[in-house]
Amino acid sequence: MESKTCCWICNKIADSAEHRIKKSDLVNLYGSGSYKGENSVVLIRGGQESKVQGPNSKIVKYKKNLCSKCNNEFSQPFDKSYEHFITYIRQNKDLILKRRFIDFQDVYDDEFEVSQRNLYKYFVKSLGCRLANDGYPIPKDLPALLPKKQFRTRLRITFAVSEDLLLSTEIKTAGKGNLKTFAPGSETRPTWLEKWQAKKQGRTGPLEYQWSENFEWLYVWYWYNIIPHGNLGSTWIADSRYVYLGSYEIVSDEEKQKIV
Numbered sequence: 001m002e003s004k005t006c007c008w009i010c011n012k013i014a015d016s017a018e019h020r021i022k023k024s025d026l027v028n029l030y031g032s033g034s035y036k037g038e039n040s041v042v043l044i045r046g047g048q049e050s051k052v053q054g055p056n057s058k059i060v061k062y063k064k065n066l067c068s069k070c071n072n073e074f075s076q077p078f079d080k081s082y083e084h085f086i087t088y089i090r091q092n093k094d095l096i097l098k099r100r101f102i103d104f105q106d107v108y109d110d111e112f113e114v115s116q117r118n119l120y121k122y123f124v125k126s127l128g129c130r131l132a133n134d135g136y137p138i139p140k141d142l143p144a145l146l147p148k149k150q151f152r153t154r155l156r157i158t159f160a161v162s163e164d165l166l167l168s169t170e171i172k173t174a175g176k177g178n179l180k181t182f183a184p185g186s187e188t189r190p191t192w193l194e195k196w197q198a199k200k201q202g203r204t205g206p207l208e209y210q211w212s213e214n215f216e217w218l219y220v221w222y223w224y225n226i227i228p229h230g231n232l233g234s235t236w237i238a239d240s241r242y243v244y245l246g247s248y249e250i251v252s253d254e255e256k257q258k259i260v
């Protein structure tokens with residue numbers, strides 16, 4: 001039997017499951033389904049491949065960790081801002097890549113101040129659902145900022161271009177990176193010994209998280225309580241008209257020669 005989980009935003013009973021990969025992203029990339037034959041879509045997680053039947057398939061959803069009010073009504077403006085942002089990214093790829101910055105006024109017109117904040121809140125929702133799905137502690141500032149106009153938070157976001165994915169016109173991806181957690185001040189995951197020592201010494205400092213998600217060539221990097229890596233773009237906390245894009249590359253030039 002499934003145990004009752006609480007909505008990580010409002011603490012009521014969670015009866016709603018957020019998409020891991022946003023439904024609109026799946027439809028944008030692969031159509032409305034079903035994903036069969038030539039249109040087949042594969043989800044790769046932990047090295048395992050699973051077939052996705054359609055954009056509402058259970059395997060592209062998290063466990064139920066929101067209440068339906070928070071997942072629908074409350075966060076609808078956040079979802080809408082994200083969908084609008086992705087439409088803009090798809091329609092203005094050449095311009096964005098030439099400038100290597102995004103001007104939110106271009107994206108949202110004069111509503112950009114509110115809309116860029118709603119976009120940021122969409123990313124907070126995305127991270128919160130990821131953490132809740134695997135039982136990671138959710139920093140209190142994340143749900144607390146969602147209803148607010150002005151807030152303080154330890155979550156910074158940066159945007160970067162995946163130079164590898166830019167090269168490929170064949171591969172269409174949307175996905176989430178591995179979640180990395182760090183003990184405060186450490187470069188690596190805490191070992192059980194470090195956790196035990198920290199607990200014994202009463203050190204329960206805030207956790208640090210690093211995560212990423214991508215829509216095609218655009219990567220969104222999450223830095224919770226960590227200073228962002230400068231290569232991966234300018235820091236944004238819903239407080240700016242412009243974001244400057246970083247550059248992300250894992251395939252070396254030598255390896256690319258072999259592929260092309």
Ligand SMILES: [Zn+2]
Pocket residue numbers: 007008009010011012066067068069070071
């Ligand atoms: Zn709720």
